[in-house]
Amino acid sequence: MEIYLDHAATTYTDEHVLEAMRPFFRQGYGNPSSQHGFGRTAQKAVLKARHQTASVIGAKPEDIYFTSGGTESDNWAVKGIAETAGKGHIITTSVEHHAVLDTCDYLASRGFDVTYLPVDENGRVTAESVAEAIRPDTILISVMFANNETGVLMPVGEIGKLAHERGIPFHTDAVQAVGHVPIDVDALNIDLLSMSAHKFYGPKGVGALYIRGSVRLGRFMHGGAQEKGLRAGTLNTPGIVGLGAAAQLAAETMVQNAKHERLLSSRLAEGLLKLPDTRLNGAGAERLPGHVNMTFGGIEAEALFTYLDLDGIAVSTGSACSSGSFKPSYVLRAMGLSVEEARGSLRMSIGRENTLEQIDTAIEKTRAAVEKLRALSPLFAQRKGGVMHV
Amino acid sequence: MYNEKVLEHFKDPHNVGEIENPDGYAEVGSSECGDTMAMYIKVKDGRIDDIRYKTYGCCAAIASSSIATDMVKGKTIEEAEALSKADIVAELGGLPDKKIHCSLMVEDAIKAAIADYKSKR
Numbered sequence: 001m002e003i004y005l006d007h008a009a010t011t012y013t014d015e016h017v018l019e020a021m022r023p024f025f026r027q028g029y030g031n032p033s034s035q036h037g038f039g040r041t042a043q044k045a046v047l048k049a050r051h052q053t054a055s056v057i058g059a060k061p062e063d064i065y066f067t068s069g070g071t072e073s074d075n076w077a078v079k080g081i082a083e084t085a086g087k088g089h090i091i092t093t094s095v096e097h098h099a100v101l102d103t104c105d106y107l108a109s110r111g112f113d114v115t116y117l118p119v120d121e122n123g124r125v126t127a128e129s130v131a132e133a134i135r136p137d138t139i140l141i142s143v144m145f146a147n148n149e150t151g152v153l154m155p156v157g158e159i160g161k162l163a164h165e166r167g168i169p170f171h172t173d174a175v176q177a178v179g180h181v182p183i184d185v186d187a188l189n190i191d192l193l194s195m196s197a198h199k200f201y202g203p204k205g206v207g208a209l210y211i212r213g214s215v216r217l218g219r220f221m222h223g224g225a226q227e228k229g230l231r232a233g234t235l236n237t238p239g240i241v242g243l244g245a246a247a248q249l250a251a252e253t254m255v256q257n258a259k260h261e262r263l264l265s266s267r268l269a270e271g272l273l274k275l276p277d278t279r280l281n282g283a284g285a286e287r288l289p290g291h292v293n294m295t296f297g298g299i300e301a302e303a304l305f306t307y308l309d310l311d312g313i314a315v316s317t318g319s320a321c322s323s324g325s326f327k328p329s330y331v332l333r334a335m336g337l338s339v340e341e342a343r344g345s346l347r348m349s350i351g352r353e354n355t356l357e358q359i360d361t362a363i364e365k366t367r368a369a370v371e372k373l374r375a376l377s378p379l380f381a382q383r384k385g386g387v388m389h390v
Numbered sequence: 391m392y393n394e395k396v397l398e399h400f401k402d403p404h405n406v407g408e409i410e411n412p413d414g415y416a417e418v419g420s421s422e423c424g425d426t427m428a429m430y431i432k433v434k435d436g437r438i439d440d441i442r443y444k445t446y447g448c449c450a451a452i453a454s455s456s457i458a459t460d461m462v463k464g465k466t467i468e469e470a471e472a473l474s475k476a477d478i479v480a481e482l483g484g485l486p487d488k489k490i491h492c493s494l495m496v497e498d499a500i501k502a503a504i505a506d507y508k509s510k511r
Contacts, residue, residue, distance in 0.1 A: 300425070302448040306392070306400065339424060376406055376452065378417070378428040378444035 002312040003358045008349035014201040020245035024238040032235045042237045049244025056247040058184035059210050065227045066240050069207035070175035073194030074099035076209050077171045080217035081140040082107050088139035089113040093125045095331045096144050100173050122285035123150045123335045127158035138168050145174035149331040150282040151291020160189030169215050179250030180288055191215045202246030206239030257352045261290035264350045264359045268292050271363035290350035298380030299373040301346050307369035313362055316347040395483045396453040403456035407442040414507030418499040422491045425451045429499035433507055438462050438470050450489035454478050458496040471504055
């Protein structure tokens with residue numbers, strides 16, 4: 001039996017989404033930029049997808065720009081603002097996805113000032129710390145909607161409000177959140193928002209950047225008039241149709257999916273917390289419905305991951321022991337976990353197709369694997385207060 | 391990523407545990423990745439009579455601990471001291487490049503436990 005508990009990494013493509021995409025490979029294959037009938041058919045499909053995609057975040061369709069996914073959207077948003085400003089100060093957090101962090105590092109190497117805000121023990125950045133970091137030359141605030149490792153929701157509404165009051169563009173990497181929790185770009189004062197279809201039962205390789213009409217972003221891709229000349233390149237019609245269909249489906253099923261995932265994730269966390277020396281990361285914060293990030297004292301998560309993989313259960317470690325340098329999850333470290341605690345952490349992310357039975361099996365297998373590894377571990381004996389030296 | 395033999399040892403590691411009043415004991419950590427292990431040996435007539443360990447680490451560290459302790463059990467002190475990480479990796483049928491260093495910790499732990507035994511004599 002295989003149990004997939006890694007929906008935060010990616011989801012499968014929904015059957016209806018796939019059906020919506022299918023005609024645009026063989027029949028509706030015209031280039032949406034062409035003016036003949038073939039092109040117009042594709043154009044119509046892209047326009048529909050633009051509306052569908054916009055509606056899942058309460059945006060205007062003309063403010064949606066299709067991209068290849070979350071990483072591109074993040075790159076465009078952050079570099080685009082920086083390029084328009086020419087110089088200045090950027091505020092972000094220390095727990096962003098690498099698509100934002102690495103882009104900010106790059107800009108820092110090009111002369112921009114970047115503030116990476118810390119988070120509290122629940123992994124949340126506070127609006128107050130954002131307010132305190134603002135300078136006269138601040139050109140951008142970029143704070144993720146929900147963290148990919150812990151699922152912790154950031155106070156995006158509060159940050160949006162203060163960014164708006166000060167006239168600073170506000171970007172949010174909402175890749176993990178779109179389709180899972182309600183988002184309204186106007187109510188939350190979001191100026192730029194990144195999303196990716198494959199995180200909510202759409203296809204891989206397609207996403208969007210929402211750009212509020214009043215925000216000026218530089219051209220990201222040169223070479224054509226697509227996407228108002230800002231992002232050139234033949235539109236990926238089947239992918240875009242898939243993104244639109246997935247967005248519409250997500251909007252329609254969000255409440256019931258969230259309820260289902262919340263039920264299963266609570267059961268999973270409660271089942272695992274029965275193990276001693278175990279904690280749920282971000283427990284004190286609001287989180288995405290399907291995320292469960294646990295720390296098991298005294299064991300190494302890659303070993304646990306491998307035991308579960310052998311049992312057909314797919315999960316994720318925020319960290320991996322690899323050549324040369326060992327880097328435990330920077331997100332968990334930023335929340336105050338020790339290196340050893342971060343190394344003993346595992347992310348399980350639940351999706352709409354998971355069943356109670358699967359969760360119970362996952363609890364049972366995880367508990368057995370943790371107990372087995374603890375019997376093997378000299379650290380667990382120490383953590384229990386046992387004596388290691390003879 | 392791991393071969394069958396590595397996974398077999400990982401699933402069912404041999405020689406796990408502790409020895410009361412060991413003749414040699416060592417605690418070794420990998421500076422590269424933070425893995426740690428505790429190694430216990432019992433020596434009789436110049437041979438490794440019993441060997442036990444506890445390991446905190448990834449799959450490669452656990453499988454290396456299991457197979458290396460099998461390899462030195464019953465061997466003379468000199469033979470056990472000569473065991474290298476290359477021997478351990480070869481016996482396992484190979485490890486991913488990034489995981490080779492995990493076997494070094496086991497080699498170090500065996501050597502350190504033997505050194506402890508020698509220092510006590």
